[in-house]
Amino acid sequence: MTRCGLIHQLGPSPFVGAFSGALRRDITRTSFNYCEQNPLSFKLYLSSIGLASQSKHTIPARWNGRSSRVASCIRAVSAPAEVEKTFDEMVMGTQRKYYMLGGKGGVGKTSLAASLAVKFANNGHPTLVVSTDPAHSLSDSFAQDLTGGMPVSVEGPDSSLYAMEIDPEQARAEFRAATSKDGGSGVKDFMDSMGLGGWVEQLGELKLGELLDTPPPGLDEAIAIAKVIQFIQAPEYSKFTRIVFDTAPTGHTLRLLSLPDFLDASIGKLLKLKEKLSSATAAIKAVFGQSSDGGDSATSKLELLKQRMIMVREIFRNKESTEFVIVTIPTVMAISESGRLHRSLIKEGVPVKRLIVNQILPPSNTDCKFCNIKRKDQQRALNMLKSDPTLKDLHLIESPLFDVEIRGVPALQFMGDRVWQ
Numbered sequence: 001m002t003r004c005g006l007i008h009q010l011g012p013s014p015f016v017g018a019f020s021g022a023l024r025r026d027i028t029r030t031s032f033n034y035c036e037q038n039p040l041s042f043k044l045y046l047s048s049i050g051l052a053s054q055s056k057h058t059i060p061a062r063w064n065g066r067s068s069r070v071a072s073c074i075r076a077v078s079a080p081a082e083v084e085k086t087f088d089e090m091v092m093g094t095q096r097k098y099y100m101l102g103g104k105g106g107v108g109k110t111s112l113a114a115s116l117a118v119k120f121a122n123n124g125h126p127t128l129v130v131s132t133d134p135a136h137s138l139s140d141s142f143a144q145d146l147t148g149g150m151p152v153s154v155e156g157p158d159s160s161l162y163a164m165e166i167d168p169e170q171a172r173a174e175f176r177a178a179t180s181k182d183g184g185s186g187v188k189d190f191m192d193s194m195g196l197g198g199w200v201e202q203l204g205e206l207k208l209g210e211l212l213d214t215p216p217p218g219l220d221e222a223i224a225i226a227k228v229i230q231f232i233q234a235p236e237y238s239k240f241t242r243i244v245f246d247t248a249p250t251g252h253t254l255r256l257l258s259l260p261d262f263l264d265a266s267i268g269k270l271l272k273l274k275e276k277l278s279s280a281t282a283a284i285k286a287v288f289g290q291s292s293d294g295g296d297s298a299t300s301k302l303e304l305l306k307q308r309m310i311m312v313r314e315i316f317r318n319k320e321s322t323e324f325v326i327v328t329i330p331t332v333m334a335i336s337e338s339g340r341l342h343r344s345l346i347k348e349g350v351p352v353k354r355l356i357v358n359q360i361l362p363p364s365n366t367d368c369k370f371c372n373i374k375r376k377d378q379q380r381a382l383n384m385l386k387s388d389p390t391l392k393d394l395h396l397i398e399s400p401l402f403d404v405e406i407r408g409v410p411a412l413q414f415m416g417d418r419v420w421q
């Protein structure tokens, strides 16, 4: 069929205008791009030609054959009710999306985050997977050295996949360097030496020393995430359309969620105080005949950090761009903790739709007594999950216990194809 033939077959629609401008180019490709960029309009278009809400099998075969990503898009818009919580929905669109995987220690967060990242990359999304867990295992999962705090290219997937382990210690050292110079003890010493006790009291009220010397739990991870934001704002990393976070175990993640507010307030107060101080120091410097300008790099660094913290908080709560996926295993203890995690995420306004139960024993015909008891035990935990008021409405993804360790891209791809459907 010719390209013009295709547009005739598509038939009249309010959206034909959007396609017709591209007639001399590749109309088919344009329609596919249009599907990704304007899914709702494209859905209306499909509806106008009688294809929306029909089975995906009625979508013309040539549309499905373009690439897995556009096929996903077309399937997604043509069967919205089925697709809402499937992988098609996760992969649809070229706007940047963040997926945060979190749960109790050892349940499989890293393996599932890495397998999701591989699947996104294999579906055409330039993807970055980041570990903010101080006890990194992303390098082990990819069987590749990812240390160094910079995105490292992962070999294997169809589109570019980068992975990055943030070193929280190093991130905190950078934070301290930015703040201690003249925002913490430096300012305090200076004001002491000038005999300006009133200012020192105000500094004391801000508890800056405490913030810098004994950081609250979760600060490391907040700074680590702020660092990721810094990376993805740089032009060379702006290409990533999917960013997957392998987060630290539950407790840390929960504290992290309330931290941006805390830091935002503290840093905001500090900046206000520093504004007042800078006019005081200007006056004092003038007495000594020194120039009052010369920049204040610590203040601008703090301002930058504050902006990033605000961005972190906004990203965590943005329903359009972010989803927190709870990972658990079929045990009563893990499921109870997942319930608490979900309640806290709701309280913090973090969007959650999916719950993965990992390491489910697959059915077997053999008469293994241990396996049968274990399977019944897991079933009890699964029943508890299905009747838990906070968890039962989440979309449940069951992930089997694999008989081999999941390490390296081929194994992660295998896991991803089994879990993310």
Ligand SMILES: Nc1ncnc2c1ncn2[C@@H]1O[C@H](COP(=O)(O)OP(=O)(O)OP(=O)(O)O)[C@@H](O)[C@H]1O
Residues within 6 Å of the ligand: 104, 105, 106, 107, 108, 109, 110, 111, 112, 133, 135, 137, 249, 358, 359, 360, 399, 400, 401, 402, 403, 404, 405, 406, 407
């Ligand atoms: N479905 C599975 N089948 C078989 N092995 C699995 C499965 N999921 C995870 N594992 C294995 O369990 C171990 C722990 O997994 P992983 O490191 O992904 O968990 P985690 O939640 O990230 O742990 P931590 O909280 O310590 O960071 C790894 O050896 C991993 O290969």
